[in-house]
Amino acid sequence: MIHNMAKVTVTIYVDEQDKEALQKLADAQERSLSKMALLIIRQAIRKAEQEGKI
Numbered sequence: 001m002i003h004n005m006a007k008v009t010v011t012i013y014v015d016e017q018d019k020e021a022l023q024k025l026a027d028a029q030e031r032s033l034s035k036m037a038l039l040i041i042r043q044a045i046r047k048a049e050q051e052g053k054i
Helices: 016-028 033-050
Strands: none
Touching: 016 033
């Protein structure tokens, strides 16, 4: 279920190599870097929820 929650800014620090790889992935899926990162984070959260870790 999607809730109307306020958007917040989160800053992360990544190696240049990881940023470049993420950008390539985003480009391949025609997404922005930010949207690609959000998608990956949401997938990790869902997986952790399904496994009972959170």
